[in-house]
Every structure is written in structure tokens, then in C-alpha cells.
Amino acid sequence: MTWITQPEAWIALATLTAIEIVLGIDNIIFISIMTGRLLKSQQQPARLIGLILAMAMRIGLLFSLAWIIRLTAPLFSLLGQEISGRDLILIGGGLFLLGKSTHEIHKRIEDGPHESTAVTASSMPSVLIQITLLDIVFSLDSVITAVGMAEHLSVMVLAIVIAVGFMMLFARAIGDFVERHPTIKMLALAFLILIGVVLIADGLDQHIPKGYIYFSMAFSVFVEMLNLRVRHRRQSAHA
Numbered sequence: 001m002t003w004i005t006q007p008e009a010w011i012a013l014a015t016l017t018a019i020e021i022v023l024g025i026d027n028i029i030f031i032s033i034m035t036g037r038l039l040k041s042q043q044q045p046a047r048l049i050g051l052i053l054a055m056a057m058r059i060g061l062l063f064s065l066a067w068i069i070r071l072t073a074p075l076f077s078l079l080g081q082e083i084s085g086r087d088l089i090l091i092g093g094g095l096f097l098l099g100k101s102t103h104e105i106h107k108r109i110e111d112g113p114h115e116s117t118a119v120t121a122s123s124m125p126s127v128l129i130q131i132t133l134l135d136i137v138f139s140l141d142s143v144i145t146a147v148g149m150a151e152h153l154s155v156m157v158l159a160i161v162i163a164v165g166f167m168m169l170f171a172r173a174i175g176d177f178v179e180r181h182p183t184i185k186m187l188a189l190a191f192l193i194l195i196g197v198v199l200i201a202d203g204l205d206q207h208i209p210k211g212y213i214y215f216s217m218a219f220s221v222f223v224e225m226l227n228l229r230v231r232h233r234r235q236s237a238h239a
Helices: 007-035 040-062 065-071 085-114 123-149 153-180 182-203 210-238
Strands: 074-078 081-084
Touching (some): 007 040, 085 182, 182 210
Antiparallel strands (some): 074 081
């Protein structure tokens, strides 16, 4: 803990915490979508378990730095493109997001306003398994970012704990808001498709600047907030 007296370490901690929170937005959206299919009494426990799993995986990967470094080493070449373990995980995670999000959108369109709210007894374990699989993908990029930004392992761990704590505070509010507004939920599913494409592109070494992605997501949310405001005022006028 000698870094406590080093100003640059505190700057790294603040910067890394902010980045981890931003990177965690994807995770929160996915967890909110998945837990929305559970019984109301199960949703908040599932969100917390999902975020705790995310934190555990990030910290576990941090203590496996040598393994993470090996993941970036090329395993084989495909059509002149070197593919590493990290690339395979990102491509697999991206394909999973594309498939899951497309299925959810299709289900909402087909079921319409009379969508059944019934869930089976296996829903909770099924949701947690899917959250765990995506936590692995999101955690990998998060940990690689941490390794590249900070020198001290304790700084990395503390930044991740603070970021996940922040996400826990707002996960319920975000999840409830998404569940109350069908158009927001559809927008969130569209975001997951976008994130899936970005993950696949990243796995193929076609890097899309994250700033563009987050700006487009933020702008879309801003426009939808205006739409919600207009709809609310119209409903109030007709009431």
C-alpha cells in the first residue's frame, strides 16, 4: 500500500474508477434486460448477484495477470488475421449478445402487449448462467484496461470494487426504469446489438473508438427522453 503517498496513484485510481463505471454500463444494461424476465421478487437479488459475480470475476482475473497476458498472444491465423484467446472470447461474446438481443426483440414484437409474465422455476438459474457468461466477456476488457492504466494491483482492485459498488446503487433504478418503459427496453436491446457488433469487430482487430459508441448511445437516450416527455404531456392533457 505504498501507493497511498503517491499522487499519481490517486489520479490513476480516480481515472480507472471512472473508466470502469463507463465500461460497466454495458453490463448493467444486459443485467437489467435479463432480470426483467424474472418474478418481481427475484429481480433485485438477481441484479445484485450478477454484479457480485462481475466484481468477483474482475478481481479473479486481476490475480491471473500472467494468464491474461497470454490471452493476447496469437493462437492461429485465419485469412491473414491473427486470432488470440481474447479475440475468441470477444467474438463469442459478441455473437451471444447478437443472438440473445435479436431473440428478445423478436419475442417482444411477436408477443405484443399481451406478453406472458409467467416464468418457470428454472428461470433464475438460467438468467444467472447467461449473466455469468457475459460477465466473463465484459470483465476481460475491463481487466485489460486496468492492467494498462495502473501499476499497483491494490489500485486496480479498489477501482473495480468502487465501480461495482456504484453500479449496485443504480442497477435497481435503471432496471425498473427500463422495465416501466417498453420503448426504452427496445432501445436497450438495440444497444446490446450494437455492443455485440463492436465486440466482434474488436475480436477481429477492427477497433471502433468507444467514444463514438457511448456518444451515439447517450444521444439516442436523450432523444428518447424527449419522446417520453412529449408522451407524458400529451397524456396529462387528455386526462
